[in-house]
Amino acid sequence: MRALDDSEVATFRSDGVVHIRNAVERELVDSILTSVQDLMTSPGRFGGSMTPEGSQGMFFQDRYLHPTRSDFRSYATDCGLAVTAAQATASSQMRLYYDHVFVKEPGTQELFAWHQDRPYWAVDGTQICSSWLALTDANAQSSALEFVQGSHLWDQTFKPEYPALEGLSPEQVEAALWKGVADHIRSFTDECPAFEDFPDLYNILSFNVEPGDALLFDFRTVHRSGPNDGTTRRAAISWRWLGDDAFWDPKPGADPIIQQRDTVLKPGQLISDDEVFPLIHRQ
Numbered sequence: 001m002r003a004l005d006d007s008e009v010a011t012f013r014s015d016g017v018v019h020i021r022n023a024v025e026r027e028l029v030d031s032i033l034t035s036v037q038d039l040m041t042s043p044g045r046f047g048g049s050m051t052p053e054g055s056q057g058m059f060f061q062d063r064y065l066h067p068t069r070s071d072f073r074s075y076a077t078d079c080g081l082a083v084t085a086a087q088a089t090a091s092s093q094m095r096l097y098y099d100h101v102f103v104k105e106p107g108t109q110e111l112f113a114w115h116q117d118r119p120y121w122a123v124d125g126t127q128i129c130s131s132w133l134a135l136t137d138a139n140a141q142s143s144a145l146e147f148v149q150g151s152h153l154w155d156q157t158f159k160p161e162y163p164a165l166e167g168l169s170p171e172q173v174e175a176a177l178w179k180g181v182a183d184h185i186r187s188f189t190d191e192c193p194a195f196e197d198f199p200d201l202y203n204i205l206s207f208n209v210e211p212g213d214a215l216l217f218d219f220r221t222v223h224r225s226g227p228n229d230g231t232t233r234r235a236a237i238s239w240r241w242l243g244d245d246a247f248w249d250p251k252p253g254a255d256p257i258i259q260q261r262d263t264v265l266k267p268g269q270l271i272s273d274d275e276v277f278p279l280i281h282r283q
């Protein structure tokens with residue numbers, strides 16, 4: 001586990017993202033990669049390929065693994081990234097919301113359009129962030145993440161994006177995702193602009209990462225990832241962290257991994273409930 005220095009903390013707070021080089025040791029990265037390979041063979045209930053049959057490459061995702069897989073439960077602690085998340089957000093403790101695996105085989109054309117994580121989640125607050133750990137190399141050509149610098153401070157939440165469902169009716173969107181999501185999407189007025197078209201207004205941060213590097217970013221920071229036009233697999237895992245002021249906000253249409261029926265928390269209550277939101281780090 002490596003702590004952040006003052007300049008890394010300052011970068012996180014001003015930019016909404018910081019590149020933590022060599023955040024996690026290679027041995028642990030290799031163990032996580034072995035688990036990811038296993039997951040691709042037998043995905044969990046939220047996992048699978050997002051790539052249509054016959055298309056090139058493969059975009060595999062799975063999430064909310066820690067409740068059912070002891071290996072992923074250990075990684076959330078062993079990676080040490082809850083500590084850096086606490087430092088960056090000035091939180092005295094960090095709870096785990098969920099873990100999320102992303103694999104893009106070479107040639108995969110699926111992308112994540114510009115988005116913030118905030119509108120998808122059933123939690124809210126200002127001390128909430130993700131640690132995206134690179135399990136392989138990634139650069140601009142091979143689907144490295146990009147961020148709009150300082151966008152976490154805009155006090156603006158954009159409409160959640162589901163590019164693969166573009167053009168479908170609300171009924172079709174709900175059939176493909178979950179109940180309530182179409183109304184939830186409609187409740188937002190602002191769509192994410194094409195930030196790259198306005199270089200005078202927005203600074204886009206791109207990072208070349210190596211296995212063991214982490215990108216720590218605020219859940220309000222606008223980010224995206226492109227296709228993998230490289231020649232090798234691109235794999236990563238994101239841990240979603242809840243700091244001191246995070247509270248339960250079960251909006252209908254948010255990600256259904258944890259719903260009101262799953263927790264004793266009442267809407268607006270600070271996150272506790274160790275069974276559902278495990279406490280990974282306390283100062």
Ligand SMILES: O=C(O)CCC(=O)C(=O)O
Pocket residue numbers: 100102112117130132143145223224225236238
């Ligand atoms: O790895 C990716 O392609 C997307 C990651 C992402 O959007 C996230 O971790 O919030």
